[in-house]
Amino acid sequence: MNDPVIEIAQLSRRFGAKDALAQVTLTFRRGGVYGLVGANGAGKTTLIRHILGLLKAESGSVRVFGLDPVADPVGVLSRIGYLSEENDLPGWMRVDELMRYSRAFYPQWDDVYAEKLRGRFGLDAAARVRTLSKGQRARAGLLVALAYRPELLVLDEPSSGLDAIVRKDILGAVIRTIADEGRTVLFSSHLLDEVEQVADHVILISDGRILISAPLEEIKRHHRVGGRTPSLEEIFVSLAGPAEEGGEPGAKAG
Amino acid sequence: MTAARAIAWEFHRRHRVASVALGAYLGVFALMKWLILGPGAMIRLDPPNGLAGFIIAPVSITYFYLVAVFSYGLSGDLAARESIFPRRILALPVSTRALAGLPMLYGVLACATLWLLTAALVRMMGVDVYVPWVWPACLAAAYLAWTQALMWMPYGFPGVRVAVAALWLAVVDALVLVSLNYRASEWTMVAICAPQIPIAYLVARYGVARARRGETPDWERGTRRSADGPKAAAGRRSPRVFASASRAQTWFEWKRHGRILPAMVALVVPVELVLLFVPGNDTAPVVFLTLGVVLITPPFLALFAAAGVSTSTTYLMTRPMTSASLVAAKIRASLASTLVAWVVLLALVPAALAVSGTLPVFVERVIAFDGAVGHARTIAVAAFGFAVLFAATWKRLVQSLCIGLTGRDWVVKSAVLLALVFLVAIGPLLDWLRADIRIQSVIWHALPLVIAAVVLMKAIAGAWVAARLARSGVIADRALMTGAAGWLATVLALYGALVWFADAPSIPRYFLASIAIVSVPLARVSAAPLALAWSRHR
Numbered sequence: 001m002n003d004p005v006i007e008i009a010q011l012s013r014r015f016g017a018k019d020a021l022a023q024v025t026l027t028f029r030r031g032g033v034y035g036l037v038g039a040n041g042a043g044k045t046t047l048i049r050h051i052l053g054l055l056k057a058e059s060g061s062v063r064v065f066g067l068d069p070v071a072d073p074v075g076v077l078s079r080i081g082y083l084s085e086e087n088d089l090p091g092w093m094r095v096d097e098l099m100r101y102s103r104a105f106y107p108q109w110d111d112v113y114a115e116k117l118r119g120r121f122g123l124d125a126a127a128r129v130r131t132l133s134k135g136q137r138a139r140a141g142l143l144v145a146l147a148y149r150p151e152l153l154v155l156d157e158p159s160s161g162l163d164a165i166v167r168k169d170i171l172g173a174v175i176r177t178i179a180d181e182g183r184t185v186l187f188s189s190h191l192l193d194e195v196e197q198v199a200d201h202v203i204l205i206s207d208g209r210i211l212i213s214a215p216l217e218e219i220k221r222h223h224r225v226g227g228r229t230p231s232l233e234e235i236f237v238s239l240a241g242p243a244e245e246g247g248e249p250g251a252k253a254g
Numbered sequence: 255m256t257a258a259r260a261i262a263w264e265f266h267r268r269h270r271v272a273s274v275a276l277g278a279y280l281g282v283f284a285l286m287k288w289l290i291l292g293p294g295a296m297i298r299l300d301p302p303n304g305l306a307g308f309i310i311a312p313v314s315i316t317y318f319y320l321v322a323v324f325s326y327g328l329s330g331d332l333a334a335r336e337s338i339f340p341r342r343i344l345a346l347p348v349s350t351r352a353l354a355g356l357p358m359l360y361g362v363l364a365c366a367t368l369w370l371l372t373a374a375l376v377r378m379m380g381v382d383v384y385v386p387w388v389w390p391a392c393l394a395a396a397y398l399a400w401t402q403a404l405m406w407m408p409y410g411f412p413g414v415r416v417a418v419a420a421l422w423l424a425v426v427d428a429l430v431l432v433s434l435n436y437r438a439s440e441w442t443m444v445a446i447c448a449p450q451i452p453i454a455y456l457v458a459r460y461g462v463a464r465a466r467r468g469e470t471p472d473w474e475r476g477t478r479r480s481a482d483g484p485k486a487a488a489g490r491r492s493p494r495v496f497a498s499a500s501r502a503q504t505w506f507e508w509k510r511h512g513r514i515l516p517a518m519v520a521l522v523v524p525v526e527l528v529l530l531f532v533p534g535n536d537t538a539p540v541v542f543l544t545l546g547v548v549l550i551t552p553p554f555l556a557l558f559a560a561a562g563v564s565t566s567t568t569y570l571m572t573r574p575m576t577s578a579s580l581v582a583a584k585i586r587a588s589l590a591s592t593l594v595a596w597v598v599l600l601a602l603v604p605a606a607l608a609v610s611g612t613l614p615v616f617v618e619r620v621i622a623f624d625g626a627v628g629h630a631r632t633i634a635v636a637a638f639g640f641a642v643l644f645a646a647t648w649k650r651l652v653q654s655l656c657i658g659l660t661g662r663d664w665v666v667k668s669a670v671l672l673a674l675v676f677l678v679a680i681g682p683l684l685d686w687l688r689a690d691i692r693i694q695s696v697i698w699h700a701l702p703l704v705i706a707a708v709v710l711m712k713a714i715a716g717a718w719v720a721a722r723l724a725r726s727g728v729i730a731d732r733a734l735m736t737g738a739a740g741w742l743a744t745v746l747a748l749y750g751a752l753v754w755f756a757d758a759p760s761i762p763r764y765f766l767a768s769i770a771i772v773s774v775p776l777a778r779v780s781a782a783p784l785a786l787a788w789s790r791h792r
Contacts, residue, residue: 054571056791070791071727077574088569092509100495104502105574 035199091130324361410473564658661789
């Protein structure tokens, strides 16, 4: 149950002069819901792209299901459900074509579940993806990411720019995935109230460095001030917010 | 700062290094020429000498660079249906007239200035022919203005933009060449070139206005069933399931890019075949010339359709398939695309011959050829010719995969620039070779060495790619061996066919063998999975 799904060791990545990731070491265990939080440009997407094998580790290593995602993209990607912020689904496909096309890649695709999700999301099977609203496109992306019940669900800023109803759908999907025993969820977001609702483990990243990686309850307990438990947002601002005079961001990281 | 100054400042700010580099280069070149060769050494342009090359090449590169900059070709997706005019600029609070007009004005001034500076430099250094001042500047400006207009226009098919631009610029070019052939005066040339600029501006303004309103036609819509209505949904059969991931991916590539080439052939070939219907065009030379043009149309159009085939997206890269399988799907879809394009062409040509009344002319010549060489050879020549054209079409679709799939802008744009430089340089080079018998003699005697060098280069490139493929594990060893065996078998088959056709003592066998080796694609197609893996795992 607690064997690692993702193991990242001493991962570093530079884009020009900027450290996108610096000496990142993380372990994601099976069955966990991991919220990856950080400001824009903190390194969340870079970290996720390494997990998907879309970026090669410059130094350090990434193992997903014990495999190198660069050396064995099929072995890794066939077990991951991925929804990106860009959600670049092919606009020319109809929703039913998208389902049929996606089905071919995943032997464990569940037709009944896929149809159930399509009905729940109110997606017209005959509608072309490009004619869908942004929220509908996010739902279509979520459908094809969930319908094969992936072992690992990776959501990169899935709620970005979406209305409250679609965000609720996405959170609902995360909760349902958690209900499926043994499945792991990693989702990045800067909407901290969402993370607080579903994550049981929070990773706070700033300027490519991991400031905190701990269970949510432990983080809250650690940052309790005078008997008051601060919200995740307050903790985030105190750790990664602008440096105060004489201080540095992350100075409170334990 | 006004909007006009802001737009000008952006062009200047982003590209000032290139203009300074060209100025510095030409300055240094003029100084070195003066110091080393002395003021008496002339630049020969008819035919061009080596000294001319030092002017022609960098000025041509700079001109194409300016065209790319001012048409926003460096940042836009040329294969897309949507206008490549940057969206952020479309949103500026500036009139459409100014949005289209200002980049055109700056571009026209930059191109005209480039020519005037070049002409001044060449005249200053001494040249063997008259170098006109005005009309080449007008032509350069007109070329740029047309490129801008055609690049900014939204189109109904992906990949059509480049084909339309190439065809239209070829028409403009032909007009100028015909005028020069008839020794038109400088002011006649100006009268031909200059009025094109305002016309191009009107076209550009129309394109930018459509882009601004988000109007992008969808010509594919007419070729498929209307799928978005409830009626269509009710009447549609439930889609069948793909037997495998590779079939699904081939279907994806076919739907995404495969239909472009057949559509382009279906659009262009009927226009070419109209020539058969012109009164007086029923003579054998005109009929066969028209058919010749029609037959080289698919390979020619495939060059433009290839731009779409060699694109990739994050969505594609996250498919759980190996890079080799993703490339294989592109190759299979390209094969289907080639096949359908030729089926379209082979349906149109006999119909046009029959309806135009030129079929008897064609049949008569074929019978005469058959009588001269025999049945077997006639059939073999037809089959071989078709196979060569078919293979050429497919090869053009897939040979740029190794460039486009790298996903690196600088690789793609450098390749385009090199191709343009080659196209610019090849004319003067061939002219130079044609005019100099001494050089021809040297090349003729060195022909075996030249051929050996070309074959050796191909073999080295192939071996390097194979080694990289084996080391990276992108392709399994067995697939690599099968590919190598398939390539060898194809080369041997082609060699056998060439020997059978051209079995003459004057044509050495090694020459035929080298043609077979050079013709069958190896390194570039094999490098496509490496290119995709490089882009996929950055």
